[in-house]
Amino acid sequence: MGRITYANDVAAPPEIAFEYTESPASVSDWLLGVTAFDAEGPLEHGAGARFIATFGLLPLRPKVTCEITSYRRGVVLGYTLRGRPNCTLTVRFDPLGHDSSVMTIVADYPPRHAGWAGRLPGTAVDAFVAWAVRRTENRLRREIAEFHDTDLVGRIA
Helix, strand or coil: CEEEEEEEEECCCHHHHHHHHHCCCCHHHHCCCEEEEEECCCCCCCCCCEEEEEECECCECCEEEEEEEEEECCCEEEEEEECCCCEEEEEEEEEEECCEEEEEEEEEECCCCCHHHHHCCHHHHHHHHHHHHHHHHHHHHHHHHHHHCCHHHCCCC
């Protein structure tokens, strides 16, 4: 199993950062490649909630089932993309100080001999996943900061 980890400071307390990240309406704003993220059942939050993620890859629009597999309110949120191959993106928020937190993103993906990745050199797969996770982390950090600075969370803009 391959694993990529990034950690960085976020300009929002953990509960605000988690609130934004957990919202299904915001996922397409920060998760790289996702153009739509729609609930598949009655649950929209918490472990077991399932979604259909639509990816915008050139002219293709593949749909993948996504399930929340790790969940601890205000701290950890793990999305697992169900398909071939299964990949997991886990986001964790830890308090850092007044009005800030540390966001750690961990992406777990299958070894390169599984699925589509088996046709690519290992370094190319690792480099692509590292790039995608870094872009996702940057986008999420920026979106959380914008969300925290708006009146959406009860602050004066």
